[in-house]
């Protein structure tokens with residue numbers, strides 16, 4: 137195994153990424169800023185990251201020849217999506233440093249393993265049960281209802297989830313999900329949703345971004361605000377500590393995002409408590425603001441962590457609001473859409489427009505995002521409202 141303690145140097149080495157989506161594209165941009173060569177493996181010939189990397193290997197993620205070529209060209213490899221086959225990462229790790237590693241990614245791919253890991257790190261998660269068999273279904277405690285049934289694997293953006301009120305709905309929902317292994321979670325009264333992004337080096341060094349407050353629509357992230365407007369400092373600090381423990385407990389190397397719920401404490405009406413929801417073994421949509429509002433972005437830290445370069449704590453220099461730009465803005469695919477008035481959007485103070493270069497828009501598809509930064513949180517919120525009015 138190559139020496140992972142010697143850093144890969146800017147201007148000399150090549151960094152590889154599994155996956156060519158928008159996260160890969162922003163990773164490639166950050167790597168290129170430091171003069172790294174970049175290579176993307178993604179089967180899609182028009183993938184957003186493949187279009188901007190020095191080299192694009194357009195094969196499947198398990199294609200032996202593609203993986204061999206990636207290992208030959210890249211001095212280290214990372215991933216930009218959690219459903220990359222963990223086996224592929226393990227195979228690559230026989231030749232090159234891979235961060236995060238296949239074992240950590242495998243945990244994040246499976247909600248049951250993920251929750252077990254979160255609990256092993258001493259962090260609370262939602263009351264839940266794993267349903268793999270009809271026997272498990274029958275044994276579900278009543279206390280988990282009403283609940284949300286989630287497929288253990290391959291869920292994202294609210295897909296693979298069904299809200300169930302009672303046992304009859306639960307049985308119907310599990311049948312509709314083809315009786316694949318699922319996690320049934322108790323439906324919690326959410327006060328807020330937060331996320332914390334940490335970066336951890338191979339030497340155990342840990343740095344974090346400030347707590348992000350997120351708003352989801354139809355299960356898809358819509359808005360991120362930093363600083364989190366509605367979160368007490370002690371709770372924010374606890375979230376950061378929990379995310380760090382979750383990363384350290386699995387010897388994680390790279391950028392990790394942990395999503396949290398803030399839930400009212402039934403025992404104390406004035407108190408709120410944290411529940412970890414899920415994690416992503418990569419930069420996260422809720423951290424895109426860091427490109428424009430921090431002195432180091434989540435992608436800068438992904439590059440540093442995988443290359444064995446020093447991690448420096450990122451600093452938020454401007455209050456910020458991020459708005460996701462979904463394909464819905466372009467129309468619904470049947471009716472001819474309209475392109476948003478980008479010139480008007482760009483006339484807003486502190487507006488940073490990011491479009492991912494995707495060839496076609498679909499409802500719910502992440503096409504870009506808009507970051508609004510400013511001198512005060514109040515000013516930024518006001519600008520965000522004007523942006524929302526322009527976007528319709």
Ligand code: ADP
Pocket residue numbers: 262284291292293294295321322323324325326329352355395413414
């Ligand atoms: P995904 O992988 O699709 O992001 P999540 O588990 O994060 O799946 O669920 C998506 C959204 O559904 C969450 O952001 C939250 O708004 C809501 N949700 C998920 N689990 C619960 C729960 N146990 N109680 C209440 N709301 C939930």
Ligand code: MG
Pocket residue numbers: 293395414
């Ligand atoms: Mg989520």
